[in-house]
Amino acid sequence: MSRPSDTLGELLETLGRVLAVSSLLMIGLACGAGYLLADRALRPVDAVARTAEGIARRGSYRERVPLAPGHDEMAHLTSTVNAMLDQLEGTIEREKSFARTAAHELRTPLTVLKGRLDLTLERPREAGEYRRALCGMQGRVDALVGLSEGLLALARTDAPVALEPVELAGLALAAVEALDEVARGSGRQVHLDVQESWVRAEGTGVARVLVNLLENALKYGGAGVGVRVRDRTVSVCNDGPGPDRAQWVRLLEPFERGVGVQGTPGSGLGLPLVAALARRWNAELLPHWEEGVLEVSLRFPA
Numbered sequence: 001m002s003r004p005s006d007t008l009g010e011l012l013e014t015l016g017r018v019l020a021v022s023s024l025l026m027i028g029l030a031c032g033a034g035y036l037l038a039d040r041a042l043r044p045v046d047a048v049a050r051t052a053e054g055i056a057r058r059g060s061y062r063e064r065v066p067l068a069p070g071h072d073e074m075a076h077l078t079s080t081v082n083a084m085l086d087q088l089e090g091t092i093e094r095e096k097s098f099a100r101t102a103a104h105e106l107r108t109p110l111t112v113l114k115g116r117l118d119l120t121l122e123r124p125r126e127a128g129e130y131r132r133a134l135c136g137m138q139g140r141v142d143a144l145v146g147l148s149e150g151l152l153a154l155a156r157t158d159a160p161v162a163l164e165p166v167e168l169a170g171l172a173l174a175a176v177e178a179l180d181e182v183a184r185g186s187g188r189q190v191h192l193d194v195q196e197s198w199v200r201a202e203g204t205g206v207a208r209v210l211v212n213l214l215e216n217a218l219k220y221g222g223a224g225v226g227v228r229v230r231d232r233t234v235s236v237c238n239d240g241p242g243p244d245r246a247q248w249v250r251l252l253e254p255f256e257r258g259v260g261v262q263g264t265p266g267s268g269l270g271l272p273l274v275a276a277l278a279r280r281w282n283a284e285l286l287p288h289w290e291e292g293v294l295e296v297s298l299r300f301p302a
Contacts, residue, residue, distance in 0.1 A: 044074050048081060061089050098254055102151055106144070113140045150269035153208065154254065157276040166201045168229045169194040175210035176227060179218065183225070186218055194229035199300035201281045209277055210234065212270040213296055221294070235297040242294030248287055274298070 051065045064082045068074040120133040176183075176190045183190050199206075210227075213236040217225045221238025228235045243251055250256050252275040255268040278285040284299045 044068055045077070048078060052081065055085070061085065061092055102254075106147065109140050109144050109147070113137055113144070116140070147269070150273065154269060154273050154276060157273070157280050161280055162202060163200040163281070164203065166199050166203050166206050168197045168199060168206070168232075168234045171203065171207050172210055172227050172229050172234055175207060175214055178211060179214050182215070182218055188218055188221075188223055188225055190214070190218075191224070191226040192228075193226065195231075197229050197231055197233075199232050199281075201283070201300060202277075205277045205280070206234075209274050209298060210236070212274050213298075216270055222292075232300040232302065233297055235295050237293055237295035239293060242287075242289065245287075245289060252285075 048065045051063070055061065055063050064085055065078050067082065068078045116133065116137055120130065120137075172194050173192065176192060179190070214225070214227070217236050217238040217240075221240035221242070224239040226235075226237045228237070251271050254272045256272075257268045275285050278298055282301050284297075286297045286299060288295045288297065
């Protein structure tokens with residue numbers, strides 16, 4: 001009776017060893033296969049990471065990561081990274097173009113100012129001549145200050161947004177009062193048609209928008225200038241035809257000016273700043289031409 005029991009025990013023991021060895025072998029094979037599969041799957045991700053690291057280290061924002069074939073997650077990742085780099089390149093190119101144009105715009109009045117200063121100091125003059133020369137330079141300095149303030153205001157539109165409740169009618173009235181002397185000097189009268197309207201924006205920014213739009217209307221418009229506030233919308237209109245419709249998009253770029261106004265004072269930053277602030281608040285800047293009247297409206301979201 002002991003013989004069959006011993007044989008059965010030996011058989012079970014052998015079977016146990018076989019199972020243990022085979023289990024270890026299967027686990028090893030599974031780990032190896034998993035490593036190979038993971039390495040194969042993550043190799044494109046590693047290539048994207050190395051390429052992105054190289055782009056960041058070299059600053060070569062025009063490079064792109066190689067697109068993965070197919071329509072899987074890897075293909076979606078590479079296309080998304082390249083789209084991000086496309087947007088980054090566009091932003092950098094716009095900033096470089098803006099910096100070059102700003103430097104040119106600042107250099108011109110500075111060169112004129114330096115020339116006048118050198119001419120004034122070239123030979124002795126009477127006190128009255130010095131005063132006249134300094135008064136002429138003062139206008140150039142004021143233009144430089146206005147240009148610098150416009151550039152700083154445009155640069156600040158990239159700062160984090162801090163929305164607050166803003167009442168449009170009160171700000172419209174304040175803008176009209178601030179430009180009352182300019183309106184009277186040009187022989188124009190601003191007509192107000194306002195109703196209480198609350199929006200979420202930035203009070204100082206909305207005030208700047210209204211002043212810029214009113215200044216443009218008083219400077220380039222006709223005799224009639226009006227400001228209207230309705231439900232979440234503030235509009236500035238004037239009797240002048242304003243810029244041509246085809247030129248509107250161009251005028252929203254910094255330092256661009258309308259045809260026929262190059263001789264008038266201005267930096268070409270008023271409308272671009274209005275457009276940048278409107279984008280900042282997710283508001284719409286809407287021009288409307290009708291029978292020789294231009295109306296520019298800023299419509300805030302609900």
